[in-house]
Amino acid sequence: KTLSAEEASMQVYPEQGQWLKSMMRAIRARFVLEVGTFTGYSSTCIASSLPADGKLVCLDVSEKYTSIAREAWGRAGLQERIELRLGPGLAEMERMIRDGEGGFDAIFIDADKESYDEYYEAALLLLREGGVVLLDDALWSGRVVGEADAVDEETRSIILLNDKMARDPRVSFILDPIGE
Template sequence: MTNRTLTLDDALHRYLLDVSLRESPLLERLRAETAALPTANWQIAPEQGQFMALLVRLLGARRVLEVGTYTGYSALVMAEALPEDGLVVCLDRAGNYHTIARRYWREAGVDARIQLRTGEALTCLEALEQEGGEAFDLVFIDADKANYPRYLEHALRLVRRGGLVLFDNVLWSGRVLQAEPDSDDTRGIQALNRALRDDPRVEISLLPLGDGLTLCRKC
């Protein structure tokens, strides 16, 4: 027994996956194809994807917003967890990765539940606010880290009370410990983490899942 979170070595991480991961062959293929890309480290961990799908179901979510889509793995796991009339709205910069994403969404039969909007995330978020606030049950943010504090403000205007905002990469491979941050991204994550610690608008939990995942419940 222990009163602090375990550090997972490779063997224990393999055990975790062996006894808990229920990744479909389609998701496994998408993850393998993504692993061959030069930006493969942008891919979320499969156990994180499974956890996010569980959150979607626990919330009874019908509308999900994703900021940062890449090859579409996280959008796919969340879309599969939605009811038939559910919707994932994805915001991402235009790029070749979306060809991969759309192919797997179609193969999974959930392409009608996913709406991809391309452009700068902040501009797209402002447009969504014009369409109506508090329209989403869950918001997942996995885009440029320098803008994480700004994304928080938009997300809180777009998620309903009792809904969740998830931030990925909040441990940033340990770079959050840097006294003199080496990049704007590191500074952005540090600023977000400090702000969330005392923000009365949300209840939070930072989980050592993947590269760190913060759950924020809007009060």
Template sequence: MSQQQWSAVDGYFTDLLGADDETLQAAQRESDAAGLPPIAVTAHQGRLLHLLARIRGARRILEIGTLGGYSTIHLARSLPEDGRLVTLEYAPRHAEVARANIARAGLADRVEVRVGPALETLPVLEAEGGGPFDLVFIDADKDNYPHYLEWSLRLARVGAVIVLDNVVLGGAVLDGAAGGARAQGVRTTLELLAKDPRLDATAVQTVGDKGWDGFALAVITG
């Protein structure tokens, strides 16, 4: 299969199943116009996150890595009116674009964008009693994924779902140390998922508009 075919099938699914809409497309357009990198989840991956949150009945969601808020909108749309999503973003400019997109999507009342390195904002969130979360979506700097997994275990409840994006990295996950810090961060995280008795996990490869990648999915069992 070629990239062209993967994208064509994604397009077919989008047309048929309506994975995104004008609001989500506008969020993507505004992010592009602001010069943000094109590294958001695809429409179908966003829809998958939305469905996972709905299946879980999530009332509190934590996202690490906001960018322009595209995945945030997919996730926040799953929340009940009194639900809450906290999303952590390092870059002030990204957070500014995300806040505008989230407000345009009518979700500002239930979404909070926190600016700063996540390893600094996560302890603050804990100190404030920000959890427990029902779903955590990890999609920021890959070298810190092992820390983000540990923080997820601290802040999420038993039964919570953890989704980690980009665990294939175009195959670089197989390269070990040669794959660089990002691949190494993902490998360490996958090893933690495998050996932690509190977690039941799997990883799934994906192809589509964003090429060859994949996500890991875990549930906290105890």
């Protein structure tokens, strides 16, 4: 399916996809959560790097875009490793926390930027000890360089979360400019 130029700009870049594959293999991920699936490129990369008994849980609100993702997963033969849950990602993460569904090796967040802090906090509760949280758009095409009060809400959210993570004693923080 053809995406508009704006939609295409929202996708994960090929070098990011390769980086995700490498990261999943390096940490020997078996159980991964993706928040924000869009058309499925990142989820295809992640799922293809999991062992045969691995599982990727994808959270997204869009039937339109995830229908494209489902086609991609089918073409790649990965549909058995991927579970799609449609609905608000934060609500699903909160349900997972309440139900004790956690222990993820890695969590990849690439959804609405205004909710990044809430996704991050929920991710820390769903992650296994020593697991990895990955956030896309941390540099936001350079827009995060500047004052948090002088930018739009999406950019402000990313700036504030980057600052928070850099000082967060619960995590080791790395900012990698892959794809930026």
